Amino acid sequence: MRASYAQGPVLAFYSDGLEEEGFFAPTHRTGGSLDRPSSTLSDSMTVYSPTDFPNGAVGLSRRGAVLPSTRWAQLCLCGALVGGFSIFGAKGVAASEPTTFEGESGVVLEEQVQDAPDQGADADAFYWTGRALGAEGDFERARVEFEKALVFRPDFIEAEIALATVEFRLDKRASALARLDRLGALPVPLAAQAHRTLARFAAIEDRHSDVLKHYERALEITPENVSMRVNLGIALMDQKQFEKATAVFKKAISQRPKARLAWLNLGRSLYELGETEEAEVTLQRALELDPRSFMAVWHLARIAGQKGQPEEAFELYEQAVELAAARKNVSAVLKIRAEQQML
Numbered sequence: 001m002r003a004s005y006a007q008g009p010v011l012a013f014y015s016d017g018l019e020e021e022g023f024f025a026p027t028h029r030t031g032g033s034l035d036r037p038s039s040t041l042s043d044s045m046t047v048y049s050p051t052d053f054p055n056g057a058v059g060l061s062r063r064g065a066v067l068p069s070t071r072w073a074q075l076c077l078c079g080a081l082v083g084g085f086s087i088f089g090a091k092g093v094a095a096s097e098p099t100t101f102e103g104e105s106g107v108v109l110e111e112q113v114q115d116a117p118d119q120g121a122d123a124d125a126f127y128w129t130g131r132a133l134g135a136e137g138d139f140e141r142a143r144v145e146f147e148k149a150l151v152f153r154p155d156f157i158e159a160e161i162a163l164a165t166v167e168f169r170l171d172k173r174a175s176a177l178a179r180l181d182r183l184g185a186l187p188v189p190l191a192a193q194a195h196r197t198l199a200r201f202a203a204i205e206d207r208h209s210d211v212l213k214h215y216e217r218a219l220e221i222t223p224e225n226v227s228m229r230v231n232l233g234i235a236l237m238d239q240k241q242f243e244k245a246t247a248v249f250k251k252a253i254s255q256r257p258k259a260r261l262a263w264l265n266l267g268r269s270l271y272e273l274g275e276t277e278e279a280e281v282t283l284q285r286a287l288e289l290d291p292r293s294f295m296a297v298w299h300l301a302r303i304a305g306q307k308g309q310p311e312e313a314f315e316l317y318e319q320a321v322e323l324a325a326a327r328k329n330v331s332a333v334l335k336i337r338a339e340q341q342m343l
Contacts, residue, residue, distance in 0.1 A: 123153035130162060139166040157183060157190045161197055168201060177201065184217070192218040196228060203235070211235045226256040230265065237269055245269045260289035264296055276303050294323035298336055310343050317343075 130145030146163035149156055160183060167176035180201075183194035195218035202210035215232040219225065233248035249266035252259050267283035270276075280303050287296040301316030317340035324332035 119152040123149040123156050123159065126152065127156065127159045127162070130159070130166075134162070134166060139169045142166050143170065157186075157188070157193070161190075161193055164194075165197060184214075189222055192221040192225065192228065195221070196231075199231070199235070208235075208239055212239075224255065226252050226259050226262065229255070230259065230261050233262075233265055233269070237265065237272070240272075242269045242272045246273065258289055260286060260293075263289060264293060267296065267299060271299055271303070276306060279303065292323055292326070294320045294327070294329070294332060294336075297323060298332075298339075302339075305343055313343055314340065 126145045126149035130142040130149065133139075133142035133145060143163060143166045146159050146166065149159040150163065153159070160179060164176040164179040164183075167173075167179070177198070180194045180198050184191050184198060186194075195214040199211050199214035199218070202208075202214060212232070212235055215228060215235055218228050219232065222228065229248055229252040233245045233252065236242075236245035236248060246266060246269045249262045249269060252262035253266065256262070263282055263286035267279045267286055270279035270282055280300065283296045283299050283303075287293055287300070290296070297316055297320040301313050301320055304310075304313035304316055317336055320336050321333055321340075324336060
């Protein structure tokens, strides 16, 4: 018997291999059920340090902020700064989209901090200090740093989105939502990131229609954004709108043929629609793109069970357990084992 899709929203936001930041990843860890692999258990979640910074020297201001440099150096420094954590989030959980930083950056020497003429670099310093504090869970001090960044650069949209995020974490909901609504109305591509964050807040508060509304609006602004499209598809699956989700994932694949999470979630959506043959082919493709995907193997095990192949299903469940255990995903291991015992 085909496992049913669990009731209620499962709040997880995936990367399809794009580099991204996640302000609220831990808050999305909800629920799931023993009869369905939860979205939150995706073995394809990845946390990246932000990239796409302008080239420049690297320095430490007295505020302790690492300023952007080359792509490689920035990745190394950011990884060291937050210790493998996404912004304000736990290791191993992804969120949504890359943030592109447009401000100028360079060395801020100790003697230059007081009267630094490059206010953009000083704004970056405050911003990165705020990020580091947020990664440590010190949201009040992070809020202060983001506000300082905005004093130096009032049009620093990324800093204002980060400020809204910490405001939300500090129970300043009205201020956070008003800030993001204003940013989302701006005629600039970064407005999509405000809608992304609003979608997350809506998911946290179980405002399901608003989740879809904000992802759809974000895609109107940046239709080329594959990761955002995958998030929309997952939100549709969470609401059991599998036919719509299937169309969204297929569109994502047409935009980026190797979008592994688009393939994975397309397979899951087809499975829920009872299209097991197409789901099997799709999940095998997802596994080719990511051989460590326990979620793909898990669904393939279910399909084998439905086809009356208990021995093959058992072996696939074993593989799924091994892959999930390798990622230290205890919750997934327990759910897979429980399902395996029902063969």
